[in-house]
Amino acid sequence: MKAYRLLVHDDRSPLPQVWDAEMGGDARVAEFCRDRIAHSDHVASIEVWSGSQRLCHIRGERREAA
Numbered sequence: 840m841k842a843y844r845l846l847v848h849d850d851r852s853p854l855p856q857v858w859d860a861e862m863g864g865d866a867r868v869a870e871f872c873r874d875r876i877a878h879s880d881h882v883a884s885i886e887v888w889s890g891s892q893r894l895c896h897i898r899g900e901r902r903e904a905a
Contacts (some may be wrong), residue, residue, distance in 0.1 A: 840861040840862065840863060841861065841862060841863070841864060841865075841868075841889065842859070842860075842861050842889070843859070843860045843861070843862060843868050843887055843888065843889055843894075844857060844858070844859055844860075844887075844888040844889075845857070845858040845859075845860055845868075845872065845885050845886065845887060845888070846885065846886040846888070847875075847882055847885050848882070848883045848884045848885065848886075849879075849881045849882050849883070850881050850882075850883055851881050855886070865887075865889075865894060868887055868894075869887065869895060869897065872885040872887060872897045873897055876897065876898075876899035877899065879899075882899065883898065883899055884896060884897060884898040884899060885897050
């Protein structure tokens, strides 16, 4: 297991939420983040950090109002 820090950018808050997670690897954490964004009406993006290194910044597609 590998430790990650996730900065979750939610449109309901000016500051990101900080989540700590342990997952099986970089591909797994990226999959988790994409799934969270896809299933949320408010999460716009998630930054994935491992220690002091930012691994990626996953962004969702903005949903258009009907």
